[in-house]
Amino acid sequence: MIPSILISFVLLLCLxxxxxILLVVTAAVALIFFTHTPLIILVQQLFxxxxxxxxxxxxxxxxxxxxxxxxxxxxxxIAVMNLAVGRFRGGTxxxxxxxxxxxxALSGSSxxxxxxxxxxxxxxxxxAGYHERFSQGLITSAGSLGIVIPPSIPMILYxxxxxxSVAELFMAGILPGVLIGGVFIGYTYxxxxxxxxxxxxxxxxxxxxxIIREGLWALMLPVxxxxxxxxxIFTPTEAAAVSVVYALFVELIIYRELTLSRLYAVCKDSAxxxxxxxFILACAMAFVWLLTAEQIPVKVxxxxxGLVHNWWTFLLxxxxxxxxxxxxxxxxxxxxxxxxxxxxxLKGFGIDFVHYGIVMVLVIEFGFLTPPFGLNLFVTMGxxxxxxxxxxxxxxxxxxxxxxxxxxxxxxxxxxxxLPNLILR
Numbered sequence: 001m002i003p004s005i006l007i008s009f010v011l012l013l014c015l016x017x018x019x020x021i022l023l024v025v026t027a028a029v030a031l032i033f034f035t036h037t038p039l040i041i042l043v044q045q046l047f048x049x050x051x052x053x054x055x056x057x058x059x060x061x062x063x064x065x066x067x068x069x070x071x072x073x074x075x076x077x078i079a080v081m082n083l084a085v086g087r088f089r090g091g092t093x094x095x096x097x098x099x100x101x102x103x104x105a106l107s108g109s110s111x112x113x114x115x116x117x118x119x120x121x122x123x124x125x126x127x128a129g130y131h132e133r134f135s136q137g138l139i140t141s142a143g144s145l146g147i148v149i150p151p152s153i154p155m156i157l158y159x160x161x162x163x164x165s166v167a168e169l170f171m172a173g174i175l176p177g178v179l180i181g182g183v184f185i186g187y188t189y190x191x192x193x194x195x196x197x198x199x200x201x202x203x204x205x206x207x208x209x210x211i212i213r214e215g216l217w218a219l220m221l222p223v224x225x226x227x228x229x230x231x232x233i234f235t236p237t238e239a240a241a242v243s244v245v246y247a248l249f250v251e252l253i254i255y256r257e258l259t260l261s262r263l264y265a266v267c268k269d270s271a272x273x274x275x276x277x278x279f280i281l282a283c284a285m286a287f288v289w290l291l292t293a294e295q296i297p298v299k300v301x302x303x304x305x306g307l308v309h310n311w312w313t314f315l316l317x318x319x320x321x322x323x324x325x326x327x328x329x330x331x332x333x334x335x336x337x338x339x340x341x342x343x344x345x346l347k348g349f350g351i352d353f354v355h356y357g358i359v360m361v362l363v364i365e366f367g368f369l370t371p372p373f374g375l376n377l378f379v380t381m382g383x384x385x386x387x388x389x390x391x392x393x394x395x396x397x398x399x400x401x402x403x404x405x406x407x408x409x410x411x412x413x414x415x416x417x418x419l420p421n422l423i424l425r
Contacts, residue, residue, distance in 0.1 A: 060240030065107030090192025114143030
């Protein structure tokens with residue numbers, strides 16, 4: 001059966017079939033030719049995959065991110081960040097990174113972070129005298145923190161397929177996200193000193209108080225959502241619903257800049273994206289069920305442990321595998337499909353599932369910045385009207401920095417596990 005699954009998978013992938021349909025067809029071929037199991041079981045597995053309370057968080061977080069991206073929260077957040085760090089050398093660029101970190105904690109989406117922050121900060125950076133290539137690379141790369149800083153949609157999907165606590169994985173993402181953001185800020189400061197990028201804005205009397213007062217509504221959202229999860233006031237799914245209600249309240253009642261027509265467009269786009277993610281997840285879980293039923297993860301574990309003799313080599317090889325697969329499919333789909341394959345291998349090496357999840361999310365972040373499926377690259381292309389090659393070259397220095405951070409976090413599990421072990425375990 002295993003050769004037929006591999007052949008069917010690779011052949012359909014080369015033919016360009018959508019990954020969701022590919023998984024169902026591959027599972028159906030295996031069931032028809034190698035088992036006596038009726039095909040109705042596939043329909044049942046598709047239903048069972050979506051019959052999970054945690055999954056309700058995904059459309060809520062997508063909708064909340066869309067509302068905040070189209071409204072005024074991002075603008076108010078950037079104003080606060082500029083007030084806080086704008087006086088330093090390279091302050092506008094540093095404010096862009098910090099704003100990406102905070103907006104990531106609001107939206108949970110990498111593309112949404114690039115759109116919301118980039119649409120405002122890219123023109124501001126160019127106006128302040130920053131190089132165009134540097135500005136494009138900075139926004140594209142810092143926006144990828146949207147899937148590392150909790151809440152994160154890929155984290156929720158990983159927790160579902162690997163049976164991991166969402167709260168633990170969310171908390172594990174905080175220090176890696178802050179570390180990567182700090183690396184980007186350090187590089188930004190170095191470039192600012194090298195090119196003498198410095199700008200200073202004077203504020204009128206009372207203007208600072210007004211910026212802080214208006215921005216406080218935006219800053220309170222991650223405190224409410226993440227604080228509620230970690231203190232046990234509500235579950236991650238309830239937190240997602242709270243984020244939507246809070247975003248609507250702030251945008252429609254406080255700031256009053258989100259029109260009903262734009263809200264309708266946000267709801268429609270969020271529904272389409274949620275449906276696509278859910279369908280991919282359902283098909284992937286049906287495929288994973290087949291692999292598990294045939295004990296393929298156990299066979300993979302035995303083969304890997306026989307060839308690889310330490311945990312860090314295994315993690316590096318898996319990360320390389322996911323980066324390679326990222327050239328033919330998106331990394332989120334690869335994570336959902338392949339992570340369950342390594343369950344027994346992870347147990348054999350004693351690797352914490354939470355740490356492994358952070359490594360997978362970081363690999364996905366890397367995939368958001370590399371062709372041909374680098375979604376952040378396409379988002380920045382739309383914002384700047386530049387070619388894919390131009391945006392990819394602009395992102396290259398930040399990719400190297402990110403690679404170093406990924407290696408550090410992979411080889412030092414305590415960076416990921418410190419907060420969960422301290423607070424939740």
